[in-house]
Amino acid sequence: MADIEISVLNSLAEISPEVWDRCACPETADGGRPFDPFTTHRFLKALEDSGSVGTGTGWQPRYLVARDGEDVLGVLPLYAKGHSQGEYIFDHNWAHAWERAGGRYYPKLQAAVPFTPATGRRFLTAPGHESEGMAALVQGALEIATRNRLSSVHATFCTEEEAERGAAMGLLHRVTQQYHWVNDGYADFDAFLAALSSRKRKTIRRERRIAQEFGGEIVQLTGDAIQPEHWDAFWAFYQDTGSRKWGTPYLTRRFFDIAQDTLRDDILLVLALRDGRPVAGAMNLIGRDVLYGRYWGAVEHHDCLHFELCYYQAIDYALEHGLSRVEAGAQGEHKLARGYLPVEIHSLHWIADPGFSNAVADYLEAERKAVGEDIEVLTSYGPFRKVTEEPT
Known part of the structure; x- marks a missing residue:
């Protein structure tokens, strides 16, 4: 870790598509599609070049790049947020509680794909550098937040594997739900x-x-x-x-x-x-x-x-x-009757204030239990026939 350098980019114009995508979607080396297109250079650059993110939007790019010498180990789609809009895993109540106590919740740092409630890798690491790359990107984001006295850092719609790694690093693991159709x-x-x-x-x-x-x-x-x-x-x-x-x-x-x-x-x-x-x-x-x-x-x-x-x-x-799957976006219990079943969605959070962090941790534990119970109940009410029922 001592040899890894973290740099901050204000625009994806500062890094080539080839270098970014080597971390974001290394699977495309075989000529196929990325697992998901949302963290590709072309998608994030489209958001930036179109003015959908940037000045005046509340989504200010602060992309992180982790390097070991000339080698890029990982990149992070990171934004300084002036609000909690367009995230779909919402923390409005946390912000209100923080500000009622006299604190300043915004700006915060958000590792995410703006306006996109789709699960995918957030800590984009080069093959073979998954562990050290993610650790460096997490540490870099936390150092930036600490140095600038920001309230919090969030990584939303990350993979379950990333959530488990982040929790092992001391980040708070949140579980919410979404509806997916499975083939x-x-x-x-x-x-x-x-x-x-x-x-x-x-x-x-x-x-x-x-x-x-x-x-x-x-x-x-x-x-x-x-x-x-x-x-x-x-x-x-x-x-x-x-x-x-x-x-x-x-x-x-x-x-x-x-x-x-x-x-x-x-x-x-x-x-x-x-x-x-x-x-x-x-x-x-x-x-x-x-x-x-x-x-x-x-x-x-x-x-x-x-x-x-x-x-x-x-x-x-x-x-x-x-x-194998259709992800139909955020919310909507009406999707259940149409074959889309509830699944767990994961995110990671870091809160600067220890006391508030402990309170959020208690909340997340109770929320995780409630989400698990909801998924169990909703699945039982799903549209699929019971094993004793014959198709007609």
């Missing part, structure tokens, strides 16, 4: 339906039929099939959803222009066309083995179209391409 070796959508209870099976068939009768066609587009005009339509969808959910959309219009240039091979757009005009759509990101549902919107309301575009079309794509 249990289904041959097709009908095979998936056969695994459900009769009532849920009929409901999904009815929803799909209603959605397909909206008066147009549904198309799946990726790569060069995505054209610039599709983003004009999707921007209208995204603005509508964003204004209702967040007040102001997180991504700028420029992000989608950059996505057309650098990310379209990572993207699956599902569009509902009526008279050739997009009236609703869902945007997904494609990983090596997982499809990540991200955004949805519409300029016309049609019954069940949301379920079809966001959930059932995603399952169709996963089945057709042999993917």
